Amino acid sequence: AQTVTQSQPEMSVQEAETVTLSCTYDTSESDYYLFWYKQPPSRQMILVIRQEAYKQQNATENRFSVNFQKAAKSFSLKISDSQLGDAAMYFCAYRSDSGGGADGLTFGKGTHLIIQP
């Protein structure tokens, strides 16, 4: 079974600074997808960014980018120019593609990101 580990229960960053959230995963599969989801106090789960394992290029979405290291099974999220609205729980998630994508997400336990004004 796949596992996802987020080793930082909580991170704090000053507004406008850059912060990196760590995620490692364990899998024996070669085809899979990785995601970062954000959960603000409203509890809504919001997709931040997605990475396909077969793509070597790291995904970026505006101020959010990832550092995907397939051999190391590492998938970190970098948030640049942090804003107060970025304060939330961030979950790293994995989905296998071995069943043609018919599978649910495996989540890490989350990192609580605090933005200091």
Next chain:
Amino acid sequence: DSGVTQTPKHLITATGQRVTLRCSPRSGDLSVYWYQQSLDQGLQFLIQYYNGEERAKGNILERFSAQQFPDLHSELNLSSLELGDSALYFCASSPAYRRPEFFGPGTRLTVL
């Protein structure tokens, strides 16, 4: 707003009871997923349906069942409820396999 709707938003019930949670996916999405978020277990995948058929099962208890109807809405049935079933239940949808999931706002279930 993700386009996924879930009802009810909150549900309070007693142990031993049965409840039904409802989910309407985004327009055109064929896949529906159910997840449970609790303090003890974190976020767990329960079950997936694609165009009316069950496609994948996660950590879903035998007391729980789900179905997806011809209009693509889905229902999660929870029976013989226990205190430990208190959690936030999310529905998510995607247009097809290999596409990202978009989550609904969740149903908060409290079992007293």
